[in-house]
Amino acid sequence: MVRECIAEFESLSEGEKEELIQKFSVEKAEKKKEQVVALPPLEKAEKGKVVMRFAPNPNGPPTLGSARGIIVNGEYVKMYGGKFIIRFDDTDPRTKRPMIEAYDWYLEDIEWLGYKPDEVLYASKRIPVYYEYAKKLIEMGKAYTCFCSQKEFKVYRDNGVECPHREISPEEALEVWERMLDGEYEEGEVVLRIKTDMKHKDPAIRDWVAFRIIRESHPLTGDSFVVYPTLDFESAIEDHLCGITHIIRGKDLIDSERRQRYIYQYFNWEYPLTKHWGRVKIFEFGKLSTSWLRRDVESGKYEGWDDPRLPTIRAFRRRGFESEAIRNFFISLGVGENDVSISLKNLYAENRKIIDPKANRYFFVWDPVRIEIEGLSEEVEVELPLNPNKGTIRRLRGKNVVYVTRDDFERLKGKVVRLKDFCNILLDKKAEFRGFELDDVKKGKNIIHWLPDGETLQCTVLGEKTWEGMVEKNVVQDEGKVVQFERFAFCRIEKAGEEVLAIYTHP
RNA sequence: GCUCCGGUGGUGUAGCCCGGCCAAUCAUACGGGACUCUCGAUCCCGUGACCCGGGUUCAAAUCCCGGCCGGAGCACCA
Structure with a gap:
């Protein structure tokens, strides 16, 4: 039947074919419009009240991976209306040391991708705010100062046993905490832990570290602080303060939520809705880590951070990509939790559609x-x-x-x-x-x-x-x-x- | 090892929550043809998938159990 139809169609003259195509093209055009790439609806999203964030650590320039975070979060805010917040999670001046130029690179690239942040926050400048909440938790008996070394604590954690410091009184803990802030302890000597449950079936959740001492000058705040919050703590407090309604991020942060929920429970806050996506591996680039890229850029293997061989957004901009193509590319990936490995050819195809004409x-x-x-x-x-x-x-x-x-x-x-x-x-x-x-x-x-x-x-x-x-x-x-x-x-x-x-x- | 999570054509994705309308969507890729004084553009046509095994059911991609495979986390990193 189908074959007959095709045969019949093929046997027509060019003019007749044209006529038929014209006749059906209206219908086709409409269909195409419906298929405009879009993200799936967001659960419990109220029009005009969606608050989302993108929270990078600027320890390198934004890459294609960052683009996903920017696009998915930014796009949902556009869809529903609300607030889009950029927050720099730059609370480790040593192991994940921020790059001073990268702050602006993020802002630039976000704008280039088509999103305008309603607010820009720097966690490193808001550390005193986090101290206040730490103090409250200590007073509530939900956080304690711990003198165990990493190794010692690991044993307790692995065996589900509470460490001796857990039992100190809030008053005592508070005193130690004040001394920490005053710089009376050395790095590694003491940390502030959040009480969770030392018998939690996932050891990763057991009494986690909220603050530790880092004696290293911060690119943005210099030597103002020696006690820095961990991401889990900083982000937990900040998400609540900002009124974040939905969090979408990589699944590597999935345990983060489980840890943070304890704080939310103690303060009686409501945790935002979360969604996690899987790893993206791009054939052409393989696994990319910022530190690895950094080494090669600094050694001169690449011209700079916008070398056309690099997976940074700056490089794609330089190559003349349209931000719309990158947007479509990531939107079509969706927000599934399974890992994807995809070829840049798909991005090229998106870009070609825009550029070729x-x-x-x-x-x-x-x-x-x-x-x-x-x-x-x-x-x-x-x-x-x-x-x-x-x-x-x-x-x-x-x-x-x-x-x-x-x-x-x-x-x-x-x-x-x-x-x-x-x-x-x-x-x-x-x-x-x-x-x-x-x-x-x-x-x-x-x-x-x-x-x-x-x-x-x-x-x-x-x-x-x-x-x-x-x-x-x-x-x-x-x-x-x-x-x-x-x-x-x-x-x-x-x-x-x-x-x-x-x-x-x-x- | 422990704790989670996931497995739909070559690649990505829709459908799975609330079983039937799924002989499974869309895109890309690939193959064939048309058009074109470039082309990986355009236009036709086609190829191609529900991880495996059980179970429940009149009916399973969809629910349950087991297996296999893959991933994430298990830091005083983000």
């Missing part, structure tokens, strides 16, 4: 080979499509000395090829002119791109590798924009002067 076309001849065309006496002016979608054109001089790429030269030497939009030649270093008409070579489809001698600019393309070659002068008008180098790839023209520097976007 607007990118101007140019010839870029990499690894050029000089060709002399014999039998072509006069120069001609050649018109080529600049943007096939808009019908605009560009011009090139058709000369008897041209350059083609080595790949094409070697592959097609001795054959008749078509210099796109110009003429046909028998390809060799001394080529023979074979006419201007297209039909002669159309069958073989040996259509290649070319550039006239003396009317080009030096061009370098930076990407996975570096390509050297020449490009037509016309590109100058597209400085800063993404163009398509025909038969090569999309590239962003970063600089166009005497020489051209282009960044490889994607195929």
Whole structure:
């Protein structure tokens, strides 16, 4: 039945086909609109009252991974209306030392991705607030100062046994706490723990650390503090203070919720709704850790944090990606708890949809080979499509000395090829002119791109590798924009002067 | 090891809570064709999946049990 229909359709004339397609295209267009990518509805989300946050530690620049957090949270706030808060969880000046430049990079990239934070908070500047809540908990007997070493406590924890310090009175604990704040103890000597349940079936939950001493100057607050909260504590307090309604983050933080709930219970607060997503592994980048990237950037293996080979948002911006593409890419991943490993090809496909219709076309001849065309006496002016979608054109001089790429030269030497939009030649270093008409070579489809001698600019393309070659002068008008180098790839023209520097976007 | 969580085409995703309308959605990928003086663009057509085994039921991707596989956490990191 279906086959018959198709056969019937195929047998129609072009005109008739067109007519039928027209007839159904309205319906199709409507369907496409419905399928606009969107996040699944958020549980218990009230219009205008959704408060969400993105809480990075700026110990490196935002990466594709950060983009997911920004996009998913930001997008939900957009969907329902409410508040979007950026909070820098920068409470460890040593092991996760913040990078001073990264604070602004986050803000910039968030804006570029299309979200405007309603509030920006720096945890490191609000440490006194956390002290107050710590004090309350101590007074309530829900937190205690503990002098066990990490090793000692591990034994207690693993065996589900309460440590001796757990039983001290709130008054005593308070006294120790004050002395901690006054800097009377050394690093590692004492910590403040939250009382949970030493018999909890998950050892990870048992009496966790809320504050520890770190004697290291903080990039933002200097030496103002020696007692720093852990993420679990800081974030628990802050989420409540900010009135966060929904938390969506990676599943590595799943235990965090279980720990924090104890505090919420003690203060009688309501814990936000949470959702956790799985790990994203991108084929092209493998596992990426900020510290690992940092080492390679600092060692000079990469040009900088926006090196086009890097998975940072800055790098994608430099490559000329549209933020809409990145948004669609992550929205389509959804918020499932299973791990995903996905190829950047999907991102490329999203980006291509947006960029292809607007990118101007140019010839870029990499690894050029000089060709002399014999039998072509006069120069001609050649018109080529600049943007096939808009019908605009560009011009090139058709000369008897041209350059083609080595790949094409070697592959097609001795054959008749078509210099796109110009003429046909028998390809060799001394080529023979074979006419201007297209039909002669159309069958073989040996259509290649070319550039006239003396009317080009030096061009370098930076990407996975570096390509050297020449490009037509016309590109100058597209400085800063993404163009398509025909038969090569999309590239962003970063600089166009005497020489051209282009960044490889994607195929 | 302990505590959680998850397993739908090559890849991602919808459906699973509230079993039937799922011979399973959409995207991407791949294959074929059309169009085009580039193309990985566009337009047609096609390929391709419910981890395995039991159970409950008239009926299971959906519920239950077991297995296998994968992941996360088990820090004075975030």
